[in-house]
Amino acid sequence: MDDDSDSRSDDEFRIETRSIHAGQDPNPETGALMTPIHANSTYEQDAPGDHRGYEYSRTGNPTRTDLEANLASLENADYGRAFASGMASINTVLNLLETGDHVVTGNDVYGGTHRIFTQVYEDYDLEFSFVDMTDLDEIEAAFRDETALLWLETPTNPLMSIVDVEGAAAIAHENDALCAIDNTFATPYLQRPLDLGADIVSHSLTKYLGGHSDVVGGALLTNDGELDERLGFYQNAVGATPGPFDAFLVLRGTKTLPVRMERHCENARVIAEWLADHPDVDRVYYPGLESHPGHEIAAEQMDDFGGMLSFELDASLEEASAVVSNTEIFTLAESLGGVESLIEQPAPMTHAAIPREERLEAGLSDSLIRVSVGIEHVDDLIADLDEAIDSALASPSGST
Ligand SMILES: Cc1ncc(COP(=O)(O)O)c(C=O)c1O
Known part of the structure; x- marks a missing residue:
């Protein structure tokens, strides 16, 4: 990958190469390899309107441009837009909708997504139907004349349910609706939804793409130039853009x-x-296990099964709380996708806002534990979990 940046139209190179090089050329003046942090708000113009591609950093910043090109390349997208958070990117997709529009989405989408749908955009007279997205018939049945958007996640949080992206996108298109996918859990390394028919991919960059739990960000990727123009309009007009350091x-x-x-x-x-x-474990939710109901679809649409898993203990809510409080290497924290392992209990933490009966009906038991598996040595991680489970539960397993 040398200086002819247009010729490396990226599809020639594998994702391992593009992740390092796409959108990033050595600085032509200094030869510096790394994209500079353009800590800058405004840009010199030679005459009014005659500038060198940048006017004002909310509208465009060179560090952000390189990131957007890199992310677009990873998702096999023609266009990329970066945002200040994953929620800002989700908000921007909703900006595309009009009063009276209807959205079909999953009954187990990320809590923040559920919140912006029901507590922000319902007030603007958008309507949302929350359905079991693992059932294509249920998705289809939820569509109405006013449905303008199908919003989905796969794998979902915290039960790692798998949605058939190709099937779901086809239903959206038969109904003249857009299909947008939050690809945060899978990342483009494992799943590229635009190749499967989606119109827009959304990311929380805060998770695996950032990867080190040190930055909050979001992104939208698409192959549709007109759609990208509209997303770019809202990116600038609303202004939730990332700074150059991020x-x-x-x-x-x-x-x-x-x-x-x-x-x-x-x-x-x-x-x-x-x-x-x-x-002491009743059930494990990991799409890589053959027992997982979505295993076959996951094996078709993903290159591997990801770093997120959940499990149900044969235990009470309090005992499960003791397990997540007892780990040493796994940090008790929300979020995911960093190099370090995190552990959390959805019932009193990420999903506490859902009434217990409703939560149980959705399959989220009191003793469910969610894990973001980090990249430490796996033997240390297993020993940590084993000790935490043993010391919290009355009947120690003694297994390692
Ligand atoms: C699947 C998913 N989408 C979106 C978001 C929101 O991202 P952010 O926290 O960067 O706003 C999160 C955050 O946890 C998430 O898990």
Whole structure:
């Protein structure tokens, strides 16, 4: 990958190469390899309106431009837009809609997504139907004349349900609606929804793409130039754009995305198999296990099964709380996708806002534990979980 940046139209190179180089050329003046942090708000114009591509940093900033090109390349997209957070990117997709429009979405979407749908945009007279997205018939049945958007996540949080992206996108298009996918859990290393028919991919860059739990960001990717123009209008008009330091940090993160994801997946697979054999564990939710109901679709549309998993203990809410409080390497924290392992209990934490009956009906038991498997040594991670489970539960398993 040398200086002829147009010729490396990226599809020639594999994702391991593009993650490091796409959108990033050595500085032509200094030869510096790394994209500079353009800490700058405004740009000199030679005459009114005659500028060198940049006028004002909310509208465009060179560090952000490199990040957007890099992310677009990873998702096999023609266009990319970066935002100040994953929520800002989700908000921008909703900006495309009009009063009276209807959205079909999953009954287990990320809580913040559910919140912006019901507590912000319902007030603007958008309507939302929350359905079981693993059932294409249910998705289809929810469509109405006013449906303008199908919004989905796969794998979902925290039960790792798998949605058939190709099937869902086809339903959206038969009904003249857009299909947008939050690809945060899978990342483009494992799943590229635009190739499967989606119109827009959304990311929380805060998670695997940043990868080091040190930055908050979001992105939207598409192959549709007109759609990108509209997203760009709202990106600038609303103004939730990332600063250059944040853009730089994500660019630094994406360079190692492939190697990190390989280790996340490998560790998660080993831990899922270990948990599946553990006498105190009732159920493991990991799409890489053949017992997972979405395993076959996941195997078709993903290159591997990711670093997120959940499991249900044969235990009370309090005992499960003791397990997540007892780990040493796994940090008790919300969020996911960093190099370090995190553990959390959805019932009193990420999903506490859902009334208990409703939560149980959705399959989120009191003793459910969600894990973001990091890239530490897997034997240390298993020993940590084993000790935490043993010391919290009355009947120690003694298994390692
Ligand atoms: C799947 C998913 N989408 C979107 C978001 C929102 O991203 P952010 O926290 O960067 O606004 C999150 C955050 O946890 C998430 O898990």
